[in-house]
Amino acid sequence: MAKFSDLVKASVFSCADGFDKLTPEISVILPTFKRGDNGLFQKSVDSLLAQTFKNFELIIIDDGSSDSTAEHIKKYMSEDARVAVIRHPENIGLPAVSQDEGFLRSRGAFYFYAFDDNEYDVSAMETLLKFLEENPDLKAVYGASEFVLPNGNVSLIGDEDLDLDRLFTLNYIPNSPVLMRRELIDEIGFYDPHISMVRLCDWDLWCRIARKYPVGRVDKTLVKELSLSLPDSLANSYPLSKAAVRERMFTDRNDRLKPESIFDMEIDDISPRLSKRSQEEIKEIAETKFSRFFWSKKQYSVPEQSGKYLLAVVNCIEASVDMFFSSHDTNVIVLNELSLAEEMAYHLKNASAVVFCRYVSENYLTYAEACRRAGTPYYYCTDENFFDLGMMSFSHDLKYFLDRASGIMVSTAPLQKYFEERGFSEIQRVVPVVFRKSETFLDDGRFKNPKELGFLYASNMRMDGLTEFREVLKDLRRKYKIRFFIFDRQQQHQEMTAFAEACKQDEIEVKIIKGERSYDAFLNKLKPLPIHFILHPEGKNDEFRNNCKNKTLNFIATGVYASAFVFVPDIFPFSRVRDEYGITGAVYKQPKDIEEQIERLLSDKAYVHAWFNKEVSLCEKEMNPETNDRLFLKLLEASPSKRKTVQIQFKDRFEVFLYSLLTLFSLGKLHKKLKKKKKSLKKRLRFLKACR
Template identity: 30%
Template structure:
């Protein structure tokens, strides 16, 4: 059933306002509504838009055949204010994405806002967001929206949380988003397909994120009241969240641009859809079958995989935080087979992770598989007999020999843990040789990072933002174990370079600048894509990757080469194992680790013509070497021959998961290892999906255990997750997310939330000397109660 046919059935009536077409709108707000007049919520939403201090605003209301007096309210409002226009359906449609499309066709503004009849804007929220968008020249901005519920209000779109979260769930309030007409004409509008009826906004944000840089604004734009209403889409439309990602992995932009939108089929089933997706489409067809536009012969049930017209798609889940490890190796360009991967945050609620497991043919566990959250999901895979593989990009057994943080990854324990795994995927040939020598697993494969054309385009559009264009810009983003080499071998060379130099480093308190060198630090972040955005804005000419001294150095991969290209910079690397296969013909300056060699390379790269030639070589290298061919081949080899996930197997898994959920006792909280913050009992009750951040709080840095691990806890007034910074001797050595205990839960008798985090100390500081250790709230810079504290790090 095509959009144009549905519109014809619903017979929209266009009623332009008195002022329509008489002025150039600065902002068009699309406002679909259905039966929200009787309780006054629609009127509140409409008045909140009209009250914005923005004269040239245009409002297009799309009334989906309401029968509760909405039409009369709209008519009265149009008579009072000529900026309001209306499209009224004579027959109910029930697909807000099509209503938005109809409104967009009539819009005249270059910036589009998405009002909804349950979203009430702050007095100047929309106008302020619009002004910021214009000032920044952005295509896509969002502020914050407060979701009002009967229990706990939730802040959506917190500017401090990375947009990587969109790989896991929708955390933006659609009313707090503004999009340029240019962006919509590029990636399209809300998808009207029935699978996305509830999450068409989520899908659009993800598609926009692929093409454009977000601007997150710390501004409360409005309040959303639909979550607490029984008649909201979220509480009435069926949805299987776990199959949405598979559908969103289909490259649909060309079908969703305004010029092609009328031909979009809202009922089609992809020929290679997995059984769970096909089943959900059929469930949705039954739900929409009462609509007047639904075709008489639109229902067809498929119970078994054998009835597929073609081979069903196999689904893969990657479990792991979206650090560089996962982001560089397991994310593909739009439409690529890797774009169908379900990315699972291991610390999310089981009500989000378990359904994804139920529909997965294969699960990849990334990096740190000994954490309690990863262990729980591994146990589920074993119980459900879901094939699973391990991906590692560091040599944890070697690290375990010198750092107790990684003690559980000793050869014996890791070998035993990997017994249930179908195989191991590694990031370097040297790492494969180690696993082979230690007999850690019989099947070992090697992959490299993946070049994303879409990511390069985004980074290229990210800056510069007010930097000194005449300066020679040098960046270094390596770990702290490379900082000593930078300071002793490279910094004196940089200070002697001719002309003005800007040096960009990680967030350190001591200045590395001089009379000729401006030292600029960039905030720490655990989000890889936020890291790229922050660093790309500085538009460095060169990335310096100092030599490292660690037990793990020979097992590192070549990711710095690809990251340099994303930043638009030529990489200058030491002659380490990871870069043995690269040279100047590949666009890489590789040097022996001497001041003279660094000086020669950096002086050569001051020539813009030479630099441009090197960048062109670097791009060709990344395009040809960093493909997803190996990932696809390896995944196909694991999936080949596996039984198809049909109705019986899928239902059996779901039953097993529900039974496990009922029988699982409420475990006491224990601190986590390896730098991951764990949920305690009370926060589990609240729900880990509550992502409100905090700007203040109180708590304690309790102790440094054995000189290698920092433990601590904190309480907050009304939130349960935030970003923390670990500082040693004034240097910020890492950032991490912590789920902190809430004071109201303590008062309710759910415990005191001690040891809400447990984070490792970098090896460079474990030198038997006394150091000042502190933990701060990233947003406010406020210390946790008893920090800083002085202790010996061993």
């Protein structure tokens, strides 16, 4: 197999006079191939060199152009000291390789993606850089781009804020204009240069970034892009195997794509973990579209043992669902239930097993029916954050769905009991947030004679709980400056703002921070904050208390990751922290108890370390990733290696219709729901046809 190092070892670097003496703030990386004769390359470079922000370097990667591109680059280097070039003696054909190679040569604190079919607004760099300077908590920012379509019409992309769930379904962030901090590449890694990712490596990178860090957006169109209208664009030059892309996207590659590891990255391997169809598609692409390149093997073979994979279907990329599937030794693909029908149908047929998470929607019922016809076993998974559990009526839809599931996965013993009492068997225990000890640390220096204390409110569902801690904060305010942080994920901004205004009277600073659905993104927002303690409310209403009994101890992991100590009320299951793990100081009977423990933590270093070590031990036992790995492997081993595809017959249609009709009578309001059910039934049948 060809490695990244094989492709770039013959590259030749040259630069303008004075280039080595520059200390650029931004590094602009511009790959190009044979765009000199048609003038696009010059328009792109001219728009970059004309930027209002001047302190940047422009590294052009010429991928073996045989037209006038080299002459134009030579001219630019003679006129501007900011220009350098990496020349490939032979065409490599993978723009991701060029971008990654350019970064390895770059020196700037910020990284700007540029392309040779783009024209940039003169304020593009200045606008993006100003945004990041004003928002130091953000690692990356993007603006809008005008796409010129083949018919001459113009479409806008990048004019919407990033939403993690939508991003995992559809790529709506442009590949430029994007500006990111250099350390982001050091942590996340480069574009993936594998041949299967040639058209969607940018989407893959945005998803990898968004799972860990918040990304900003400027409301301005900064680029005009012509790629879709050009016959030699990537979209018009290479086929797309979206299934193979999706499978690869959910393979953990960040470490292998980091600057120190990228040289060993294989760019044309066919992984044994991929499904048979994806392996065949990569083989076909390699032999038909990449065989002309010097690094190609020309002939490729598919591994004898095709990898099985698990498909997880989710309503949204919530914290625990995201983390439940994020650390594993098995191949897992996560799809939002609103993914394109063609993509969903493909994976429902080809996955070894399917796991449906949380809310059982009408889409789930349709997908479960498709699984039954394809012979794909499916499972249901829920965790303690699924509040509808307390109100489950086990309707015809839900019971039909669960009765035909191969098993149910839950996060806690009370949830297991809940389903068993309702007649369900094959209940498996899972870990919804896996613990990663390598990411933990204890900053004990923060607890030695601090002048200010930082607190995090640990519930975004219960705003009335804020008042429980106000008196405690007022007492501590006599000795320390108090900062109180609240993450707003439930759009309860009005209640939070009212609390913040009330705290002003007590000289307590309250900061409301936009919440994140991804657990990694939440943690990366949390870690830089000056937080010493995390406060979990007791909960006075029955709904909150009923849900509490189903909870895990995941909140302890949040404290360990943030080097902060958690205080919880003396109710089950929070009391397990004291009763089973001996962390007595963490459990309070009344909020006033917290003050005594805080004073002890601030004065006793040994107490700090003993408490922290007990928390780590708790996390290692309660959130062991091997629990999920064993279960996933068990599911895959039990799944059939070959399945038949069942055609939809008339009786299948009648069965679905009759079942839907019976459900209608049980729900009432027949007339309105009949019209809605008729429409959804037609949609369901169309999807089931696609699953043939």
